[in-house]
Amino acid sequence: MEAIADTSFLVDWARFSHRDLLFRVFRVVWIPEDVLNEVQSERTLMWIADRLASGDMSLFPLLPEYRDRALRLVELSRRGPTRGLDFPEAYCIAVAEDRGYIALSENGAAYAAQFLYTTARVWRAYEVLWELRSRGLVPDDAIFTYQEETKHKFPQRDIQRWRDCRS
Amino acid sequence: MEEHLKDREREARELRRREADWNYINSLPPRLRAALVFYIETGDLYVAAKIAGLRVEEFNELRIRAGIPHVN
Amino acid sequence: MERLQELIDREREARELRRREADWNYINSLPPRVRAAIKLFIETGNLRLSQKVSGLGLEEFVEHLRRANVWVT
Secondary structure, eight states: OEEEEOHHHHHHHTTSTTGGGHHHHOSEEEEEHHHHHHOOOHHHHHHHHHHHHHTSEEEEOOOHHHHHHHHHHHHHHHHSSSOOOOHHHHHHHHHHHHHTOEEEOOOHHHHHHHHHTOOOEEEOHHHHHHHHHHTTSSOTTHHHHHHHHHOOOOOHHHHHHHHHTOO | OHHHHHHHHHHHHHHHHHHSOHHHHHTSOHHHHHHHHHHHHHOOHHHHHHHHTSOHHHHHHHHHHTTOOOOO | OHHHHHHHHHHHHHHHHHHHHOOHHHHHTSOHHHHHHHHHHHHHOOHHHHHHHHTSOHHHHHHHHHHTTOOOO
């Protein structure tokens, strides 16, 4: 599997002590150039630079065909009852749609998009952790470790679902 | 042939690491530092420039100031 | 339809969580622009719009959200 990552995913995931397990799930994680430009902290930058050097991550350019599709997705999202997409995550979804990647984003609008107006799959850190647990690569309490280390909080219904499916 | 190319890459990387002015590199802001470290490891000027947020020519000047050789 | 309702419920719950858990002492100590941006985020959950209002880089803005106990969902 390959993925394309939005900044909202990366800035949290980079703080996770097991962040490199991401590459046990995805052969390559693509980083749009605009996303790279949004990253500022040393921790996240150094991690991305290391992973670019190793080939686990790769830069994805801004291409007109995906840019146009991303704008279309933004338009579609503004018509619905849920939150609208912004361009950077819409771009990730446009690429994911076409190339069969998983789009990685913590943005609620991106998560909703996969059920409403795109065939792309969108994973949050929650889905990545779920996949890691199903492969036996993280323990049952990984979701709580993730919350603590990244200061990212999962919705209560997702925590309950995690608990209901203990390994 | 592949082994030969890998050896050349390894030698180039070691040369870049050895020649680099690490005092200068470590004095720089995170984005530039990350880009130079990436360049030392890979020799990839284009992506390093993207990490730095610079044009290729600007990054190349930074590379030179940091004492990192361009190894063919 | 069921899925759409679930998504709407998720957004409502996320907004309530953001309102409930926000550290208003911290938020009110911030410069006006950042404070306004965080309030906008609490109400809408729109990360990039709020970030643009803040005038900060995305990562810097997310750091303020963390410190303010306001979750990105």
